[in-house]
Amino acid sequence: MSIPFTPIGFVRNHIIEKREGFTKKGERSEIEILPEFSDGLYKLNENTYIDVLFYFNRSEKYDLITRTITGEIKGVFASRSPHRPNGVGVTTVKLLEIQGAVLVVSGLDAMNNSPIIDIKPCDKSFFDEQSPTAAIQKEKLTNNPRFEIIKAIKSENYEWLLIQAAQLHGHFCPGLAMGVLAAVKAVNELNAHTDEMKDIWAITETNGCFSDGIQMVTGCTFGNKNLILKDHEKTALTLFRINDKGFRIYPKMQTSDILKEKFPDFDWRFHQIKIDKNQDDELRSRFKKVSRECSFELLQLPFEELFSMEEIETGIKP
Known part of the structure; x- marks a missing residue:
């Protein structure tokens, strides 16, 4: 079964090497939304935090058992490795401003030119309900x-x-x-x-x-x-x-x-x-x-x- 994805935009930042995703994550990134999808940004500015789904377009292979950044051996689904069966990444970022069809964010660890698959408001309601004080x-x-x-x-x-x-x-x-x-x-x-x-x-x-x-x-x-x-x-x-x-x-x-x-x-x-x-x-x-x-x-x-x-x-x- 084929599940096609259509990019809705692309990442613009200074993360060129894979290892820079950690060191430059706190820097500002821009997400350029393609014109045909720009209407979908309506009222997104009402959110401080958003979830960004992107594609690991420079990841060529994956292992089901992998070594994490901390050196542990885990299954790929128990890690945030960029090497995955479907190459989908997700990061919660802070939305700083919207300039037309460009989102300015901080906290994005996707590399420059990464295709954006989807954007959603951040939902933490489950964690609020499960907190010890609830x-x-x-x-x-x-x-x-x-x-x-x-x-x-x-x-x-x-x-x-x-x-x-x-x-x-x-x-x-x-x-x-x-x-x-x-x-x-x-x-x-x-x-x-x-x-x-x-x-x-x-x-x-x-x-x-x-x-x-x-x-x-x-x-x-x-x-x-x-x-x-x-x-x-x-x-x-x-x-x-x-x-x-x-x-x-x-x-x-x-x-x-x-x-x-x-x-x-x-x-x-x-x-x-x-x-x-x-x-x-x-x-x-x-x-x-x-x-x-x-x-x-x-x-x-x-x-x-x-x-x-x-x-x-x-x-x-x-």
């Missing part, structure tokens, strides 16, 4: 689904919380980051670190992205019936206990003005995509990247620079 983590989360969230709130691990919120929200954006920042502050000030949400209530004054950050961090949701929407089109959160004190947090200036001042690149791209409805794929891809970067950078700004906070007394019973 069983312990599962037990803790089974007993308290908010265990990791509470720990992150107390330690003010904003980045981790933003990533979790984005899984609910579907993407990264400054509004979501603002919600995370406000919610973490409110929960810590109110000392509302609990998986029992019966006496904790939240009021959000917008139905926008901000509110998804609020829901994920505080645990107050429409499903729990302890999230109240008062749609005043204001980026504001009130977190309180029934018949007790609470805190209202709101930006010191309009969110749009904050973004215009702190992140002008995001602001004008936002108008291109969201206001002018520009559908250009390249612009939309760039906006998504800028939005993600802006969201994480926003987390680094001092809370006092962005928000005002007022303590309130509540006799509220929703």
Whole structure:
């Protein structure tokens, strides 16, 4: 049975001799994708690590029992020898950038001019599931689904919380980051670190992205019936206990003005995509990247620079 391969591109680097695959692996390599396959790179830039499959085109023979680089004697399938029955190599590399149809990577040990067979996003999910801490983590989360969230709130691990919120929200954006920042502050000030949400209530004054950050961090949701929407089109959160004190947090200036001042690149791209409805794929891809970067950078700004906070007394019973 014949299994033909069609190269989708070729390696360009300074690895000329076979032994240089180890010494020059950390250097930058380029992978030139052939024009007819370049559309397949769409959204590959969303991955930091990718798997590159290539062909050992200078390997002429193989032995089923072989000596490895460390001197051990092993079967060829128990080694990473380039001398193989089908001559297929695979390496996980770091994707540094994409320039048109050229991938710039580090960590590639394929020789110059090696044919590329395929490219895939790196998948390490199996190893995550099998890690020694996975069983312990599962037990803790089974007993308290908010265990990791509470720990992150107390330690003010904003980045981790933003990533979790984005899984609910579907993407990264400054509004979501603002919600995370406000919610973490409110929960810590109110000392509302609990998986029992019966006496904790939240009021959000917008139905926008901000509110998804609020829901994920505080645990107050429409499903729990302890999230109240008062749609005043204001980026504001009130977190309180029934018949007790609470805190209202709101930006010191309009969110749009904050973004215009702190992140002008995001602001004008936002108008291109969201206001002018520009559908250009390249612009939309760039906006998504800028939005993600802006969201994480926003987390680094001092809370006092962005928000005002007022303590309130509540006799509220929703």
